[in-house]
Amino acid sequence: MSDQLHVDLLPQSIWEEAVPYEALAQLRREAPVYWHEEPDGPGFWAITRHADIKQISKDPGRFSSHEAGVSRLDLTEPMELAAYRQVVIAMDPPEHGQLRGLISKAFTPRAINGLEPAIREIAQKAIRAAVERREVDFVQEYAAAIPMHVISEMMGVPEDKSLRLAEMSSALIDDQDPEIAPTADSRQNAQIETLTIAMELAQRELADPGDNLTARLLQAEFEGRRLTEGEFGMFFLFLIVAGNETTRTAMTGGLITLLDHPDQLAAIHNDPSLIPRAVEETLRYWPPIHHFRRTAMCDVELRGRQIRKGDKALMWYPAANRDESVFDDPDRFDIRRTPNDHLSFGFGEHFCLGASLARLELRVMYEELLRHVSEIVPLAKPRRLRSNLINGIKEMRVELRPK
Numbered sequence: 001m002s003d004q005l006h007v008d009l010l011p012q013s014i015w016e017e018a019v020p021y022e023a024l025a026q027l028r029r030e031a032p033v034y035w036h037e038e039p040d041g042p043g044f045w046a047i048t049r050h051a052d053i054k055q056i057s058k059d060p061g062r063f064s065s066h067e068a069g070v071s072r073l074d075l076t077e078p079m080e081l082a083a084y085r086q087v088v089i090a091m092d093p094p095e096h097g098q099l100r101g102l103i104s105k106a107f108t109p110r111a112i113n114g115l116e117p118a119i120r121e122i123a124q125k126a127i128r129a130a131v132e133r134r135e136v137d138f139v140q141e142y143a144a145a146i147p148m149h150v151i152s153e154m155m156g157v158p159e160d161k162s163l164r165l166a167e168m169s170s171a172l173i174d175d176q177d178p179e180i181a182p183t184a185d186s187r188q189n190a191q192i193e194t195l196t197i198a199m200e201l202a203q204r205e206l207a208d209p210g211d212n213l214t215a216r217l218l219q220a221e222f223e224g225r226r227l228t229e230g231e232f233g234m235f236f237l238f239l240i241v242a243g244n245e246t247t248r249t250a251m252t253g254g255l256i257t258l259l260d261h262p263d264q265l266a267a268i269h270n271d272p273s274l275i276p277r278a279v280e281e282t283l284r285y286w287p288p289i290h291h292f293r294r295t296a297m298c299d300v301e302l303r304g305r306q307i308r309k310g311d312k313a314l315m316w317y318p319a320a321n322r323d324e325s326v327f328d329d330p331d332r333f334d335i336r337r338t339p340n341d342h343l344s345f346g347f348g349e350h351f352c353l354g355a356s357l358a359r360l361e362l363r364v365m366y367e368e369l370l371r372h373v374s375e376i377v378p379l380a381k382p383r384r385l386r387s388n389l390i391n392g393i394k395e396m397r398v399e400l401r402p403k
């Protein structure tokens with residue numbers, strides 16, 4: 001199963017520097033289904049073409065999310081795997097459809113659009129405070145503050161627990177970076193603390209249901225069944241991670257990209273109606289997630305390569321988003337690009353359930369940022385996260401000049 005090319009996508013030090021777009025482009029052109037060795041596992045197929053990622057994503061019968069989850073490394077503890085498999089992202093049909101149907105009831109366009117005034121209020125409060133301080137870390141003071149508040153508000157999490165959950169969310173997903181998760185136990189402790197908050201919340205909402213997503217999720221019925229408390233706990237844990245790091249990364253990465261293209265930043269400043277398209281292009285150009293995994297359930301031939309039953313396949317979203325067969329001049333950042341069929345929210349069965357919420361949050365965050373600020377001046381090079389999973393920024397010091 002050896003390949004002529006030798007590309008190593010795993011060292012975190014590479015991603016800490018920058019997304020290795022050249023290596024990804026070489027794979028996409030010369031070895032789109034590439035057998036990649038792993039120091040800590042049996043190896044995986046690196047999938048880099050847009051069409052192949054789409055094909056795999058819509059074929060859960062042959063490429064499972066449930067078999068071993070969507071992370072590169074296998075969970076070795078059977079209990080841990082069993083708990084993880086209760087989460088919607090790690091399910092296959094028909095269970096996936098049932099649970100997704102149930103959860104989607106809380107993510108209707110009406111429910112999401114109804115959140116706009118609350119999101120705007122949170123964004124306005126955050127930007128006013130940041131502008132007053134003038135020199136700030138954009139990640140903490142704006143990009144991270146808003147998604148966490150929004151999820152907390154949606155779920156009915158008490159204010160005092162919200163900030164703590166933001167820390168937990170980083171420790172849960174950014175655990176490749178020793179600065180964020182310094183000890184081997186950091187992730188596990190964060191998991192326990194988050195689940196405890198989830199259980200307290202579930203008990204409160206079962207006893208006295210409020211007007212929030214937690215109460216609606218616990219009451220929702222789909223095909224005659226309700227979420228168990230355990231399923232709710234795992235879903236809560238997942239949502240804290242899925243909705244936080246991704247949206248904050250999209251916001252920060254998007255702003256970095258716009259600052260690198262001042263003419264396009266000026267264009268959305270002058271005409272905010274361009275913001276929704278700019279959001280899509282920043283998502284294409286700076287996908288918050290580098291890859292997700294599937295496990296082959298049978299032997300499959302793809303572009304002449306033999307994928308064997310049990311092999312894992314990693315779908316590299318940054319590679320798909322620069323696929324020249326789909327995007328004209330793919331390395332060019334263009335807020336007016338249309339159509340823009342990027343895969344940053346995935347595709348098919350597991351297409352991001354929070355995509356419209358994330359799009360709404362990002363639109364409102366840009367609108368409020370540009371309404372309050374005349375100029376954004378970088379004060380230092382943004383510090384990237386050490387991770388081959390999340391395209392994150394740990395710190396971005398900027399001066400926000402008020403209007």
Ligand code: HEM
Pocket residue numbers: 057065070088089090100151239242243244246247250287288289292293343344345346347349350351352353354355357358
């Ligand atoms: C810019 C922000 C976001 C990005 C880039 C993103 C990305 C993704 C991707 C790539 C998937 C597909 C996973 C797969 O195919 O295995 C996914 C699934 C999911 N996302 Fe997001 N996400 C974002 C924001 C959110 C938010 C705000 C929420 C909710 C509050 C959310 C909830 C979910 C859920 C529940 C799933 C699983 C859907 C399923 O398995 O059927 N995401 N997301």
